[in-house]
Amino acid sequence: xxxxxxxxxxxxxxxxxxxxxxxxxxxxxxxxxxxxxxxxxxxxxxxxxxxxxxxxxxxxxxxxxxxxxxxxxxxxxxxxxxxxxxxxxxxxxxxxxxxxxxxxxxxxxxxxx
Amino acid sequence: xxxxxxxxxxxxxxxxxxxxxxxxxxxxxxxxxxxxxxxxxxxxxxxxxxxxxxxxxxxxxxxxxxxxxxxxxxxxxxxxxxxxxxxxxxxxxxxxxxxxxxxxxxxxxxxx
Numbered sequence: 001x002x003x004x005x006x007x008x009x010x011x012x013x014x015x016x017x018x019x020x021x022x023x024x025x026x027x028x029x030x031x032x033x034x035x036x037x038x039x040x041x042x043x044x045x046x047x048x049x050x051x052x053x054x055x056x057x058x059x060x061x062x063x064x065x066x067x068x069x070x071x072x073x074x075x076x077x078x079x080x081x082x083x084x085x086x087x088x089x090x091x092x093x094x095x096x097x098x099x100x101x102x103x104x105x106x107x108x109x110x111x112x113x
Numbered sequence: 114x115x116x117x118x119x120x121x122x123x124x125x126x127x128x129x130x131x132x133x134x135x136x137x138x139x140x141x142x143x144x145x146x147x148x149x150x151x152x153x154x155x156x157x158x159x160x161x162x163x164x165x166x167x168x169x170x171x172x173x174x175x176x177x178x179x180x181x182x183x184x185x186x187x188x189x190x191x192x193x194x195x196x197x198x199x200x201x202x203x204x205x206x207x208x209x210x211x212x213x214x215x216x217x218x219x220x221x222x223x224x225x
Contacts (some may be wrong), residue, residue, distance in 0.1 A: 031211045033213075040217070041217065042201060042215045042216060042217040042218050043156065043201065043215040044215075045212065045214075045215075048212060050211070058212075090155055090156070092156075094211055100146075100161075100205075100211045100213075101146070101158040102146075102148075102156075102158065102213060103158070104155040104156050104157070106154075106155055107155050
């Protein structure tokens with residue numbers, strides 16, 4: 001069965017370190033998204049991609065970057081982790097405009113000390 | 114940018130009572146999706162509404178899209194403990210490009 005996975009599921013890091021969160025989907029979806037979820041803020045879009053070599057900034061992109069070298073993966077990098085980036089991160093994918101239901105991964109809980 | 118307001122933020126009900134959450138926008142929406150997130154879980158797609166005045170039902174859940182396509186609601190009849198979770202509305206962002214703008218969600222607690 002097709003799925004979307006995230007790794008690691010839990011991560012503790014220190015301020016200033018670079019961290020990469022992995023997202024892998026086997027739906028063959030063109031669209032992929034990264035969100036962060038914090039209490040009182042719902043889901044906020046960090047970055048998104050509509051296909052290989054395409055990346056776009058979301059509403060809270062500062063301090064984060066993504067790259068899309070293939071259809072299946074959209075890794076999220078925190079260049080220099082800050083305590084404000086402690087959050088739960090969700091990756092999602094969708095098939096496109098007509099099939100735009102988003103399928104979410106299980107999430108990564110990141111703690112920055 | 115485009116935003117939606119969801120009310121209430123929290124709702125506690127007795128099992129068997131009805132529950133409604135509302136999603137309001139100041140701009141006309143092309144469509145809207147609803148998601149449910151169980152405690153400790155990830156958001157799961159429930160439904161998409163596209164047409165003005167559209168009403169869709171899924172068992173005890175009724176979804177409505179307003180005539181002016183500026184608001185939407187989710188109504189649960191006779192809540193059960195399995196309905197516990199946070200319900201998000203998520204309309205398309207501008208340009209109909211598949212990007213969703215999530216509301217802040219309504220968290221439902223059901224007392225058995």
